[in-house]
Amino acid sequence: MPSPSTAAPQRVVLFTDDDPLLLDGGGRLDHVEVAYETWGTLAPDASNAVFVCHALTGDAHATGTPEAPGWWETMVGPGRPVDTERFFVICPNLLGGCRGTTGPASVDPATGSPYGLDFPLLTVRDFVTVHRRLARHLGIDRMLAVVGGSLGGMQALQWALDAPEEVARAVVVAGSSRLSAQNIAFSAVARSAIMRDPGFADGRYAEGDGPRTGLAIARMMAHITYLSEQAMAEKFGRRFQDADEPRHRFGVDFAVESYLEHQGQTFLDRFDALSYLYLSRSLDYFDCFAEPDATDALTAADDPTRFLVVSFDSDWRFATSHSRRIVRELERARVPVSFREVSAPHGHDSFLLDDDDYLGTVAAFLDQAAEQAAGQAGGKGAGRAS
Amino acid sequence: MPSPSTAAPQRVVLFTDDDPLLLDGGGRLDHVEVAYETWGTLAPDASNAVFVCHALTGDAHATGTPEAPGWWETMVGPGRPVDTERFFVICPNLLGGCRGTTGPASVDPATGSPYGLDFPLLTVRDFVTVHRRLARHLGIDRMLAVVGGSLGGMQALQWALDAPEEVARAVVVAGSSRLSAQNIAFSAVARSAIMRDPGFADGRYAEGDGPRTGLAIARMMAHITYLSEQAMAEKFGRRFQDADEPRHRFGVDFAVESYLEHQGQTFLDRFDALSYLYLSRSLDYFDCFAEPDATDALTAADDPTRFLVVSFDSDWRFATSHSRRIVRELERARVPVSFREVSAPHGHDSFLLDDDDYLGTVAAFLDQAAEQAAGQAGGKGAGRAS
Structure with a gap:
């Protein structure tokens, strides 16, 4: 059992050569270490656990301090929808990531060198398999809720499909059940920019600078x-970054160019190009309702997962049509699903931002989860007493 | 006077050191050669000239043969809206381009070496200044119509604003009077990919391969x-390029990836990276209604340019809102403008494609132009006879 509340990420080895991680695509990993953070206190009956799944370039640090804030401060923390004073909150770095969990930059025990492109291809189900093992390690059989945005939402969805008995509620924000050709196209160009960069060196760039240009372009x-x-129009419009300076010709001149350059550069300090390839590719292949029996376990569950699906009307990365498809498939599977399209101006990034309507909807859904769990505990208690 | 119909591009020197091209941004070019093609026969009174302006990566070859088709076969040719059996049609390669007209890859007469980044920054007005000189060279004082899509439409618009007496009608298809922050952002990332490519060599890549990766990424x-x-969904969906082959991991796997790779590669054979920088930058700075007196000449003209503005409902590069802004500004200037939003599924590329509704609208507008010109000629004749 972990300490009830931690400030720094912990690491745990969840798979070893005695008990390897068997991957969805047929490969295996003989050593998987996971970095994760937790907040709050796990109830004695483990009934208050909320699992937070990060998106493409996130990490385990969902919430932190003013000096070291997390990537989801709006959602996670004291008094936030995922209330760390009430829930025991867990957030791991994804398999294939570069922030403490085993990924392509990790050392392959078979060779003593970084995996590079020898790392096996991953699917969202593989991420979920690791999440499930982490949950068991923490002594939790059933999550009160699994919550995620974008790729994080896909993990929540896949977990509920694979093991509905482990997920009381799933919150799928700005997600998709399968990418469109346009979605894949953007990822393909990003990967092409990384892999064509001479610094990529076929993935063996551990000694060098790596594909810094390609990764910056991908991020921009x-x-x-x-x-x-x-x-973008409201934030930058056609404003010049420095109206008094002479035009920079082809460099940074408009404010929006300065913003993108900054985003590209800062990304280089915190993310690895190989992880970008692996995690983005898992998105392309994700198609969780493709198999005819995809929802069978969910439909057959005694107490199936309840879903909250949220989209944003200005999101063109995963537009509301993606969320509607998820809702349609879940309704077809006869499971309880609430859907909310939130009117928010910031596009896909809205899932990270402060919006009362959005956060209030998630808070209410998690409140119900807590009440229901308390009711069931009370019911069980009453049953035992009778 | 040129031969009445030509199949191959001609070249003409339009500006020399005795009579340099004075640029909108303050610079000058002492030697400007223009490559252009013409089709059809110029009427004795030069009343049937239609000027076609190309977009970002076009050239003078608007229409050709089945073996060597042009980029606008749907619009230009015998029996097409810009009817080469009826009109004398002119299409030059743009200043700053790489298909025969003076551009950054041309030799700077002052140094004997290619200009590279010493080539001056260009504006859409500069393109128009060269067009106007070419028209005079061909003996045409007034165009029956100036027609263009995307950046081509901007040239038509700017020409009418600068010299309405030279443009009887302007057809502005899928254009914009000023780019949005998102538009600029995409161009900025494209330029960044080109300029960060080690092959770019600060623009002095004439001896080497050039920034092939960056240019391909920009194009993709x-x-x-x-x-x-x-x-994209209809054309590619989530189809694999080769369903029987093993997955290519991070290479081309989905059909949409194959399409983009192909587009990126073929572009390298026909376009120059420096021209991409210069022409795309001219788009970013274009803001033709910014000056308070921008429409004064148009409003004051005895016989002001008549406009047809066309947008496509699925175009998200220059959405209908861009065209509506053009229409609003022209209406404010009290000039005759027709606006048509065409329902077409193919996005921005619709302006190049076969669509009866779109092409019929342009054909009708040009028919009216021809009838009006004939009526005026008849009127003049009657005047002279009386």
Whole structure:
């Protein structure tokens, strides 16, 4: 059992060569270490656990301090929807990531060198398999809720499909059940920029600088898709970065160029190009309702997962149509699902931002989860007493 | 006077050191050669000239043969809206381009070496200044129509604003009077990919391969913005390029990836990276209604330019809102303007494609132009006879 509340990420080895991680695509990993953070106190009956799944370039640090804030401060923390004073909150770094969990930059025990492109291809189900093992390690059989945005939402969805008995509620924000050709196209260009960069060196760049140009370009392009056209217009318009300076010709001149350059550069300090390839590719292949029996376990569950699906009307990365498809498939599977399209101007990034309507909806859904759990505990108690 | 109909591009020197091209931004070019093609026969009174302006990566070859088709076969040719059996049609390669007209890859007469980044920054007005000189060279005082899509439409618009007496009608298809922050953002990432490519060598790559990776990435990304999400979904969906082959991991796997790779590679054979920088930058700075007196000449003209503005409902590169802004400004200037939003599924690329509704609208507008010109000629004749 972990300490009830931690400030720094912990690490745990969840799979070893005696008990390897068997991957969805047929490969295996003989050593998987996971970095994760937790907040709050796990109830004695383990009934208050909320699992937070991060998106493409996130990490375990969902919430922190004013000096070292997390990536989801709006959602996670004292008095926030995922209330760390009430819930025991867990957030791991994803398998294939570069922030403490085993990934392509980790050392392959078979060779003593970093995996590079020898790392196996991953699927969202593989992420979930690792999450499930972490949950068991922490002594939790059933999550009160699994919560995520974008790729994080896909993990919540896949977990509920794979093991509905482990997920009382799933919150799928700005997610998708399968990417469109346009979604894949953007990822393909990003990967191409990384892999064509001479610094990529076929993935064996551990000694060098790595594909810094390619990774910056990938990040800049991705940022365009995370913001709505309207949000970009309001934030930057056609304003010059420095109206008094002479025009910089082809360098940074407009404020929006300065923003993108900054996003590209700062990303280099915190993210690895190989992780970008692996995690983005898992998105492309994700198609969780493709198999005819995809929802069978969910439909057959005694107490199936209840879903909250949230989209944002200005999101063009995963537009509301993606969320509607999820809702349609879940309704077809006869499971309880609430859907909310939130009117918010910031595009896909809205899932990270402060919006009363959005956060209030998630808070209410998690309140119900807590009440229901308390009711069931009370019911059980009453049953035992009778 | 040129031969009445030509199949191959001609070249003409339009500016020399005795009579240099004075640029909008303050610079000058002492030697400007222009490559252009013409089709059809100029009427004795030069009343049937239609000027076609190309977009970002076009050239003078608007229409050709089945073996060597042009980039606008749907619009230009015998029996097409810009009817080469009826009109004398002119299409030059743009200043700053790389298909025969003076551009950054041309030799700077002052140094004997290619200009590279010493080439001056260009504006849409500079393109128009060269067009106007070419028209005079061909003996045409007034165009029956100036027609263009995207950046081509901007040239038509700017020409009418600068010299309305020279443009009887202007057809502005899928254009914009000023780019949005998102538009600029995509161009900025494209330029960044080119300029960060080690092959760019600060623009002095004439001896080497040039920034092939950067230029391919720029083109791939641009192609995403030229197609609607719906068109991409219908054309490629989530189909694999070769369903029987093993997955290519991070290479080309989905059909949409194959398409983008192909577009990126073929572009390298026909376009120059420096021209991409210069022409795309001219788009960013274009803001033709910014000056308070921008429409004064147009409003004051005895016989002001008549406009047809066309947008496509699935175009998200220059959405209908861009065209509506043009229409609003022209209406404010009290000039005759027709506006048509065409329902077409293919996004920005629709302006190049066969669509009866779109092409019929342009054909009708040009028919009226021809009838009006004939009526005026008849009127003049009657005047002289009386």
